[in-house]
Amino acid sequence: METILLKNIEIPDLDSIDVYMGQGGYGALEKTFALPPEEVISMVEESGLRGRGGGGFPAGTKWKFLPKDRERKIYLICNADEGEPGTFKDRQIMQYNPHQLIEGMAVTAYAIGAHFGFIYIRGEYDWIAKILVQALEDAEAKGFVGDNILDSGYSFQIDVFRGAGSYVCGEETALMESLEGRAGRPRLKPPFPALSGLYGEPTLIHNVVTLACIPFIIKNGPDAFRAIGKPRSYGTRVFGVSGHVNKPGAFECPLGISLKSLIYEFAGGIKGNKGLKAVIPGGISSPILLADEIDLEMDFESLAAVGSMLGTGGVIVIDEDASIPLIAQKAAKFYAHESCGQCTPCREGLNMIKILMDRIVMEQGSSNDLEMVMRLCRYMRGSTLCPMGDAAAMSIGTMIRKFRGEFEELIHD
Ligand SMILES: Cc1cc2nc3c(=O)[nH]c(=O)nc-3n(C[C@H](O)[C@H](O)[C@H](O)COP(=O)(O)O)c2cc1C
Numbered sequence: 001m002e003t004i005l006l007k008n009i010e011i012p013d014l015d016s017i018d019v020y021m022g023q024g025g026y027g028a029l030e031k032t033f034a035l036p037p038e039e040v041i042s043m044v045e046e047s048g049l050r051g052r053g054g055g056g057f058p059a060g061t062k063w064k065f066l067p068k069d070r071e072r073k074i075y076l077i078c079n080a081d082e083g084e085p086g087t088f089k090d091r092q093i094m095q096y097n098p099h100q101l102i103e104g105m106a107v108t109a110y111a112i113g114a115h116f117g118f119i120y121i122r123g124e125y126d127w128i129a130k131i132l133v134q135a136l137e138d139a140e141a142k143g144f145v146g147d148n149i150l151d152s153g154y155s156f157q158i159d160v161f162r163g164a165g166s167y168v169c170g171e172e173t174a175l176m177e178s179l180e181g182r183a184g185r186p187r188l189k190p191p192f193p194a195l196s197g198l199y200g201e202p203t204l205i206h207n208v209v210t211l212a213c214i215p216f217i218i219k220n221g222p223d224a225f226r227a228i229g230k231p232r233s234y235g236t237r238v239f240g241v242s243g244h245v246n247k248p249g250a251f252e253c254p255l256g257i258s259l260k261s262l263i264y265e266f267a268g269g270i271k272g273n274k275g276l277k278a279v280i281p282g283g284i285s286s287p288i289l290l291a292d293e294i295d296l297e298m299d300f301e302s303l304a305a306v307g308s309m310l311g312t313g314g315v316i317v318i319d320e321d322a323s324i325p326l327i328a329q330k331a332a333k334f335y336a337h338e339s340c341g342q343c344t345p346c347r348e349g350l351n352m353i354k355i356l357m358d359r360i361v362m363e364q365g366s367s368n369d370l371e372m373v374m375r376l377c378r379y380m381r382g383s384t385l386c387p388m389g390d391a392a393a394m395s396i397g398t399m400i401r402k403f404r405g406e407f408e409e410l411i412h413d
Pocket residue numbers: 050051052053054055056057079080081082083084167168169170171172173205206207208210211386387388
């Protein structure tokens with residue numbers, strides 16, 4: 001099975017620049033500087049790479065939104081906030097294979113004309129931030145980042161910025177507010193970051209995994225990338241499988257792998273030989289699937305077709321003994337705590353949902369309370385400033401819709 005991101009992860013000290021170079025590392029960057037920037041952009045567009053941060057937007061299209069004016073200041077940001085519950089894909093790359101990310105950023109910067117880049121990493125990943133800082137120092141010493149990269153006259157500086165533990169700071173514009181030194185609150189869009197992002201300048205922002213795919217595409221060509229996965233969902237994904245499985249872990253598989261084989265082969269099946277109740281397929285914000293809905297392929301379209309989403313690729317497996325109302329209550333607590341408070345539907349809606357869910361789980365709730373949660377979820381959808389309110393409403397609303405009986409059992413009107 002062809003892998004792109006965790007391929008050499010078993011090699012000791014892959015985070016050292018010499019070991020990475022020994023595996024052909026930074027070869028893509030050398031190739032890049034022999035190409036005109038437009039050709040690099042075309043290669044990424046032809047590869048069909050889609051963003052791995054959650055939305056799945058085509059990377060090449062996003063690059064083309066940036067101004068062509070090479071005199072303008074353009075920023076490149078790597079989103080390493082990884083705050084979505086159930087998600088652990090970025091850390092695998094940053095901790096074990098940091099140079100692939102740095103190489104991907106340097107290639108991208110050259111293509112789009114960026115001279116400044118940031119890796120915005122969640123504060124909780126302090127030990128990984130240190131690995132990145134060391135890797136950047138080593139890359140600069142070898143001339144792969146910094147001034148005059150590979151004697152080309154092109155400069156690209158990368159800084160590592162630690163977040164302060166806020167989920168909403170993973171949202172691209174909240175992240176930019178935070179980078180600028182303000183409270184991390186999402187901005188109204190449009191304007192989109194490609195036109196007005198960090199410090200009001202054009203900005204390209206990508207997830208760690210998206211950027212770490214770039215060296216493979218440049219080195220092997222877009223067709224090699226398209227040969228992996230399935231139409232419209234090319235390449236691989238690092239799926240983090242957690243919950244009630246025998247072997248939780250991060251597994252890199254081609255897009256389109258069956259969810260069943262992820263759970264029963266890669267993750268070793270359900271713990272204690274229990275039955276499966278449900279699966280959350282792409283981080284807590286992706287709507288929950290029933291056990292009889294898991295016969296599907298893990299790609300963008302297949303998940304959308306069953307009313308869920310590929311999201312972050314964080315697969316949370318739930319066994320027959322788990323309580324869905326308890327999971328919904330925890331999700332509500334999380335979202336209410338993380339709401340930035342800027343828009344009313346999200347701030348008030350999530351706080352109210354949390355109060356009602358607490359009441360229901362403590363068996364003090366009424367049918368009206370359950371109805372009110374569903375109504376709030378409906379009101380919130382499409383009416384919040386950023387997608388967080390939508391995600392929360394979809395996640396909690398689907399749990400209630402699909403497992404209504406479990407919620408009703410807790411209600412004694
Ligand atoms: C509440 C919220 C949290 C998010 N958290 C992250 C995150 O931790 N990492 C990430 O890459 N994208 C996150 N996103 C998505 C980003 O806004 C953005 O779409 C992404 O960084 C684009 O990268 P991509 O093109 O590589 O997918 C989040 C979005 C929302 C609404």
